[in-house]
Amino acid sequence: MADGMKLSRESLQAALRKRGPLWAPNDAGHWATVEALPELGPIRPRRPVKDLFTPPRREIALWKAGARPAEIEAALPDETPGSVFGVRPCDARALLLLDRAFLQAPYVDPHYKARRDSLLLIGVACQPGPNCYCGVFGFGPDDKDAVDVMLTPEADGFIAQAGSLRGQAFLATVPAGAAVPVTAPRPGPRPEWWTGLPDPKALYANFDHPIWRELGTSCMNCGVCTQYCPTCQCFTVDDESFKGEIQRLRIVDNCQRSDFTRMAGGHNPRQVAASRLRQRVMHKFSYMPTQNPGLVGCTGCGRCVELCPLDRHLFADVFEIMKRINQEAERVA
Amino acid sequence: MLRDPLLPLPARISERIDETADTVTFHFELLDESERKAFRYLPGQFAEISAFGEGESTFVIAGDPARPERLTVTTKRVGAHTEALHHLYAGAIIGFRGPYGKAFPVAEWKGKDIVIAGGGIGLAPLKPIICHVLNQRAEYGKLTIVYGARSPGDLMYAADREIWAKAPSTELVVTVDKGDANWKGREGFVPAVLRATAPKAENAVAITCGPPIMIKLTLPVFKDLGFPAESIFTTLEMKMKCGLGQCGRCNIGPFYVCKDGPVFSVAQLQQLPQEF
Numbered sequence: 001m002a003d004g005m006k007l008s009r010e011s012l013q014a015a016l017r018k019r020g021p022l023w024a025p026n027d028a029g030h031w032a033t034v035e036a037l038p039e040l041g042p043i044r045p046r047r048p049v050k051d052l053f054t055p056p057r058r059e060i061a062l063w064k065a066g067a068r069p070a071e072i073e074a075a076l077p078d079e080t081p082g083s084v085f086g087v088r089p090c091d092a093r094a095l096l097l098l099d100r101a102f103l104q105a106p107y108v109d110p111h112y113k114a115r116r117d118s119l120l121l122i123g124v125a126c127q128p129g130p131n132c133y134c135g136v137f138g139f140g141p142d143d144k145d146a147v148d149v150m151l152t153p154e155a156d157g158f159i160a161q162a163g164s165l166r167g168q169a170f171l172a173t174v175p176a177g178a179a180v181p182v183t184a185p186r187p188g189p190r191p192e193w194w195t196g197l198p199d200p201k202a203l204y205a206n207f208d209h210p211i212w213r214e215l216g217t218s219c220m221n222c223g224v225c226t227q228y229c230p231t232c233q234c235f236t237v238d239d240e241s242f243k244g245e246i247q248r249l250r251i252v253d254n255c256q257r258s259d260f261t262r263m264a265g266g267h268n269p270r271q272v273a274a275s276r277l278r279q280r281v282m283h284k285f286s287y288m289p290t291q292n293p294g295l296v297g298c299t300g301c302g303r304c305v306e307l308c309p310l311d312r313h314l315f316a317d318v319f320e321i322m323k324r325i326n327q328e329a330e331r332v333a
Numbered sequence: 334m335l336r337d338p339l340l341p342l343p344a345r346i347s348e349r350i351d352e353t354a355d356t357v358t359f360h361f362e363l364l365d366e367s368e369r370k371a372f373r374y375l376p377g378q379f380a381e382i383s384a385f386g387e388g389e390s391t392f393v394i395a396g397d398p399a400r401p402e403r404l405t406v407t408t409k410r411v412g413a414h415t416e417a418l419h420h421l422y423a424g425a426i427i428g429f430r431g432p433y434g435k436a437f438p439v440a441e442w443k444g445k446d447i448v449i450a451g452g453g454i455g456l457a458p459l460k461p462i463i464c465h466v467l468n469q470r471a472e473y474g475k476l477t478i479v480y481g482a483r484s485p486g487d488l489m490y491a492a493d494r495e496i497w498a499k500a501p502s503t504e505l506v507v508t509v510d511k512g513d514a515n516w517k518g519r520e521g522f523v524p525a526v527l528r529a530t531a532p533k534a535e536n537a538v539a540i541t542c543g544p545p546i547m548i549k550l551t552l553p554v555f556k557d558l559g560f561p562a563e564s565i566f567t568t569l570e571m572k573m574k575c576g577l578g579q580c581g582r583c584n585i586g587p588f589y590v591c592k593d594g595p596v597f598s599v600a601q602l603q604q605l606p607q608e609f
Contacts, residue, residue, distance in 0.1 A: 069426035070343035107577035110335035207606045234581030238388045264411040290587040
């Protein structure tokens with residue numbers, strides 16, 4: 001078992017401050033620059049850390065008032081070295097999925113890449129809450145696979161473990177206390193009734209199952225689940241004009257909106273609510289694992305469960321879908 | 334530094350052609366000389382075009398791929414963005430990103446007869462195929478083009494059609510749903526006219542694009558004529574924003590239409606969920 005090292009809060013903070021801006025969740029649970037390491041809540045903050053990498057709104061280009069149309073000013077990626085403190089494993093793992101979307105040649109998003117390259121991810125182990133389900137995906141609250149450094153809080157500081165070579169190099173710069181043995185990773189929580197992830201192919205084979213409509217009737221497609229999801233990647237491109245100035249923006253979007261797929265001329269392949277709920281479940285639990293074996297489009301952060309105004313439970317839905325599908329398969333067999 | 338793939342390149346409109354009451358073709362050139370000289374595209378690839386201040390929309394590049402410096406899109410006025418585009422004339426600057434998507438596999442079609450069935454503005458993605466076949470006339474067999482529109486006033490590409498009508502080993506059949514007093518040509522829907530034209534399926538490929546209902550009724554005609562699903566191609570219309578396989582909008586099954594399409598064979602389409 002690899003050793004961890006004891007770090008005092010002060011020495012860690014000094015080393016992080018030396019790197020550049022320090023990002024952490026603020027009191028509202030949003031990611032902001034801070035002067036000192038904040039006290040964190042027991043679980044993930046309200047907003048996923050993806051906000052720093054694929055922000056809800058970012059400028060692509062700007063046409064200044066009075067500029068000729070060909071004078072396009074490109075927005076520049078932020079390459080300032082810095083650190084993010086308080087990243088939870090569920091949010092960090094979600095970045096691995098977003099990497100598949102935004103770092104894949106030939107269309108690399110330079111803004112996303114600049115932040116991924118320049119921000120050190122400092123994870124802090126959490127105390128899972130009632131809607132946390134990372135165990136469903138085979139990792140736990142102190143998982144260090146997707147962060148540079150994982151910290152386990154102690155009374156007078158942290159026990160730090162490197163999760164990457166970059167993290168190892170950073171830890172070498174921090175004045176450390178004694179090396180301490182590290183216990184085995186803690187298992188993640190999952191629903192007691194959970195029987196396992198669905199087979200992506202079985203889910204896809206039931207694209208036309210009546211259960212989608214049954215479930216869809218109690219979803220109002222508000223899209224909160226996708227807006228807070230750490231793995232959701234969808235965006236739109238639009239212009240905003242103000243006093244002669246035109247901004248080309250990349251703005252977060254979500255598949256639960258009724259006009260997400262409405263085409264010019266009115267045709268909309270996902271006209272009904274059920275088809276959009278199906279799209280969300282299929283994308284995360286069938287299409288993503290099919291395209292990227294071993295990766296599921298969910299990391300069990302549970303924000304969608306916690307924030308749904310109609311108390312829908314993604315895992316209960318997926319469980320119910322698979323239960324029905326399996327029962328019917330057994331009946332036929 | 335990496336270039337943001339969402340950043341448009343400025344391009345200047347060189348010519349505007351009003352095709353019908355609501356459809357305009359723009360020819361344009363990239364302003365940057367090195368970009369213009371390096372630019373290439375293949376039949377069926379598309380681009381994101383912007384009228385600055387109104388965002389972007391997706392259009393197939395409807396030009397001659399052998400003349401990639403002269404870019405072309407044909408646009409129908411259906412919303413705020415196309416409305417803004419239709420206020421632009423020669424000399425105006427637009428934004429361009431592309432080319433995106435998989436092209437029609439024209440290289441694999443060498444030696445075969447080519448059968449094209451287009452309806453309305455659906456002729457736009459088919460035009461680069463026609464240009465390509467006529468550019469390399471000896472490489473392909475007979476070219477049959479069945480093109481239809483609602484009325485004589487809805488037919489587009491008049492100048493191109495004159496050239497196609499005189500091209501060697503090419504049969505151009507033009508039809509309208511309903512003619513007017515001056516119309517001396519054929520009347521009838523594309524699927525029926527295609528059936529009557531009866532191109533042979535042996536050693537041939539079929540390509541169709543048009544309104545969804547036309548495509549729906551044309552595919553069984555190709556099947557009846559003996560074309561296997563692997564030899565029938567179409568290009569999917571699906572809402573897109575980025576063209577890069579990132580924005581999530583055109584996701585159907587495990588595919589992104591912008592990246593894995595928009596060109597699909599009917600055999601490939603049969604593997605997709607029937608969502609539209």
